[in-house]
Amino acid sequence: xxxxxxxxxxxxxxxxxxxxxxxxxxxxxxxxxxxxxxxxxxxxxxxxxxxxxxxxxxxxxxxxxxxxxxxxxxxxxxxxxxxxxxxxxxxxxxxxxxxxxxxxxxxxxxxxxxxxxx
Numbered sequence: 081x082x083x084x085x086x087x088x089x090x091x092x093x094x095x096x097x098x099x100x101x102x103x104x105x106x107x108x109x110x111x112x113x114x115x116x117x118x119x120x121x122x123x124x125x126x127x128x129x130x131x132x133x134x135x136x137x138x139x140x141x142x143x144x145x146x147x148x149x150x151x152x153x154x155x156x157x158x159x160x161x162x163x164x165x166x167x168x169x170x171x172x173x174x175x176x177x178x179x180x181x182x183x184x185x186x187x188x189x190x191x192x193x194x195x196x197x198x
Contacts, residue, residue: 093109
């Protein structure tokens with residue numbers, strides 16, 4: 081199985097993918113929530129998700145993803161520049177597993193994924 085990385089920044093997707101691949105994970109990338117949903121025909125060990133994206137933002141993706149059989153129990157980690165408590169609470173209500181504020185070191189991200197990935 082793989083980790084789904086969803087971020088509109090190609091450089092951020094690449095940095096996250098490199099860190100996860102170093103940890104032995106396969107990675108599938110998407111540039112926004114809509115693209116990510118289209119790739120959810122398979123089951124993922126976890127999802128690393130940005131909040132602010134065009135087309136479909138992180139919360140809209142999370143809501144739809146958690147309503148699918150593939151997403152219902154899949155851990156989702158929000159990796160974003162946002163740190164408002166209201167956003168964190170909203171994410172938790174929608175089924176978010178954890179929240180990390182960018183920038184994050186690759187080893188910290190990898191340690192967090194190892195804790196939550198199924």
